[in-house]
Every structure is written in C-alpha cells, then in structure tokens.
Amino acid sequence: MHNTYKETLTVWPVNDATGLHLFSTPEAAETYADEHRGDMLEPMPVMSARTVWHCVGLRFIGRTFDWNTYTVEELGYSTKERPAAATRPSVRVFPLNGEDFVLEVCAETEEKTHELAAFLGDSVVRWVAKEGKQKPSLSHRLELALKNYVEGRV
Incomplete structure (x- = not known):
C-alpha cells in the first residue's frame, strides 16, 4: 500500500x-x-494523501437469487484511490442492471482482496443455499450484511 x-x-x-x-x-x-x-x-x-487499494469483482451468476457459484474477476480497473485515513476493506454492490449480481471488493493488498472475495463468495453461496430461493429484496439485505461484516471484521 x-x-x-x-x-x-x-x-x-x-x-x-x-x-x-x-x-x-x-x-x-x-x-x-x-x-x-x-x-x-x-x-x-x-x-x-490518497492510498491505492486493490479491487476485484465478485460476480454471482443469474438474477434468480438461487446462486450456487460465483467468480472473482477484473472490473476494468484493478486499483482505486481512497483517502489515506481509510483503514478497512470496502464492499460496494453494483446496481442490478443485468442478470448478474456484482460486488466490488477492495482491500490494502491484492492477496487480502482475493482472500476477502473468496470468503464472501463462499459465505453468500452457503447463505443462499440455507435460505432457499429469496425474494428480490435479497440484494439489499445482502449489501447490509456484507458491509456490517467488513466493518466488524477489521
């Protein structure tokens, strides 16, 4: 960093x-x-002062909210600047404008970013499997849960 x-x-x-x-x-x-x-x-x-953070996309396939898999992929950018005072990883939900649900995951290092993305991906797949098919409000509930997790984890 x-x-x-x-x-x-x-x-x-x-x-x-x-x-x-x-x-x-x-x-x-x-x-x-x-x-x-x-x-x-x-x-x-x-x-x-701005700090360069590493970012990846976490894509859950399909808009039916019965996700059982995800991919970690490039977003068109691999870094972004955040205020130097920022100390926690960030998770941002992109609007559902297509069929897939995409999160932006950013952390201090490339390794931490991929580790956090994999953990969140696995957690979401387990959660959706346990909850069964969800209503469209899942994206809002998931966004809040992810933000709370990231803020509380670090």
Missing part, C-alpha cells in the same frame, strides 16, 4: 496583520482582504 497525493481543492490565501487566512472562493478572499486591509496572495492547491 502506498500513498499518492492529489489536488483536491484550491484555496485563496489572504495575509493581514493577524496572520494568514485561507478562503475557498476568490470572492470571499477579496472581500476579506478589502475589509481587513490584507494582501491577497496567489491561489494555492491543497493536496490530500
């Missing part, structure tokens, strides 16, 4: 007798500078 730095916003600094003040718009900086006899300085980028 490594950090990258990304410009997330721009601030407009004003220096006056009380110190340096940062504003999120040039208008606010100009107004403050005029009212407090300050010097408006050049705009500055604000950089925030």
